[in-house]
Amino acid sequence: MLAGLGLAGAGGALAACSSNASSAEPSGSAAASPSAGGGFTQVSPEEERNAAQKTTVAFDGKHQAGIETPHQRHGLVVAFDLKDRNNVRRDLTRLMRIWTSDARAMTQGRPALADLEPELTGDPRNLTVTVGWSPQLIADANITGRLPGWLPNFRNGLPPFKGDALQPEYSGGDLVLQVCGDDLTAVSHAMRVLSRGAKDYVTVKWTQRGFVDSPQGQTPRNLLGFKDGSIVPRTPEEFDKAVWDQQGGSAMIVRRIKFKLSDWEALDRGGRETVFGRRIDTGAPLTGGGEFDEPDLNAVDSTGIPVIDPHSHVGITAGSGRTILRRPFNYDGMTSRDGDTGLIFICFQNDPAKAFVPLQRRLAQGDRLNQWITHIGSAVFWCPPGTRAEEYWGQGLLS
Numbered sequence: 001m002l003a004g005l006g007l008a009g010a011g012g013a014l015a016a017c018s019s020n021a022s023s024a025e026p027s028g029s030a031a032a033s034p035s036a037g038g039g040f041t042q043v044s045p046e047e048e049r050n051a052a053q054k055t056t057v058a059f060d061g062k063h064q065a066g067i068e069t070p071h072q073r074h075g076l077v078v079a080f081d082l083k084d085r086n087n088v089r090r091d092l093t094r095l096m097r098i099w100t101s102d103a104r105a106m107t108q109g110r111p112a113l114a115d116l117e118p119e120l121t122g123d124p125r126n127l128t129v130t131v132g133w134s135p136q137l138i139a140d141a142n143i144t145g146r147l148p149g150w151l152p153n154f155r156n157g158l159p160p161f162k163g164d165a166l167q168p169e170y171s172g173g174d175l176v177l178q179v180c181g182d183d184l185t186a187v188s189h190a191m192r193v194l195s196r197g198a199k200d201y202v203t204v205k206w207t208q209r210g211f212v213d214s215p216q217g218q219t220p221r222n223l224l225g226f227k228d229g230s231i232v233p234r235t236p237e238e239f240d241k242a243v244w245d246q247q248g249g250s251a252m253i254v255r256r257i258k259f260k261l262s263d264w265e266a267l268d269r270g271g272r273e274t275v276f277g278r279r280i281d282t283g284a285p286l287t288g289g290g291e292f293d294e295p296d297l298n299a300v301d302s303t304g305i306p307v308i309d310p311h312s313h314v315g316i317t318a319g320s321g322r323t324i325l326r327r328p329f330n331y332d333g334m335t336s337r338d339g340d341t342g343l344i345f346i347c348f349q350n351d352p353a354k355a356f357v358p359l360q361r362r363l364a365q366g367d368r369l370n371q372w373i374t375h376i377g378s379a380v381f382w383c384p385p386g387t388r389a390e391e392y393w394g395q396g397l398l399s
Ligand code: HEM
Pocket: 222, 224, 226, 227, 228, 229, 230, 231, 232, 255, 257, 276, 278, 313, 314, 317, 318, 319, 322, 323, 324, 326, 343, 345, 356, 359, 360, 363, 373
């Protein structure tokens, strides 16, 4: 009886902390629910295992985790530079072996090989690790396998955009690790283990830490108050069309975008909604309907003025016909009232030359939002495809 109570409690706690969907099927049983009589039903070992699995995102698969994965609460993104450019391919291969093995273990709730704090790996809570290689690194590694066609044109990073005020401490890098999860301790520990394991090969170029609210199935909000992430690819077909390339990889872009919050706060709610073309409360387009309904970019009011300003953020992006997976995190580096606060804008697509670049060109030219934001960091990477069990990241290209 007592053992049953203990198990039920543990299962309940696990079930409660697994708000995000993950690779595992929900057990479908009342593992820890109170019984009709008010007590707790006993939980079988299998049911308990199922509850634990809910907090684990599969590591191996056709594509890397951390892209299609439902948005976790915490994100830590670190870019690295290779120390030695004489043996790029050899060092990249060694690094991928180490990182893949450690990331596979930690995301599945097991300690990494030389884990100094194995207690921090027991409950990964949707921990994912995603790796990316810069176009220049790929060229230097002399990879001859089939690669996406956009890479050679991005060896110097993204093209410059009007209004850019890029800082080297948030830009560039040979490699990137994006570690996401619902438990900040697990995220932080995983990044520490991975960067320690790589110290013979790389130095840290930049670090960015971000968060989003716990959405419970709802779209998270950015620090300007708006739901951010409503219109993104959702079905496997939409991902195939917009996000995955023929190799099974994806282009990852990271832009650090700083807000001018004091100026933004001087704007009333109506003004803010005009800037975005959406309502703050529901996230619905100003032309009506719900959050996920299409904005009517042709609608005009009784005086003939467009309901959604063509220069609003959605006025520009929604009509563009370009689809990207936006997976941003808020950041708050507040050291003074107007400290560095904003959005770590992360997006994935199969070809940045056809998606991010034309979109950002249009936004940089005409987005009303530009008055309140500045792009201060920029980096572009290719995330190689996912792995089969025992394989390391990029094995098919490096071996
Ligand atoms: C600080 C910078 C930014 C903020 C605060 C922001 C915020 C938003 C918000 C609130 C929406 C409407 C809700 C939604 O669909 O998620 C939105 C939509 C969108 N944004 Fe941004 N965004 C930013 C930068 C960018 C950038 C740099 C790009 C791409 C170059 C971009 C591309 C898009 C796209 C494609 C949509 C969907 C439009 C649609 O189809 O309705 N955004 N953004």
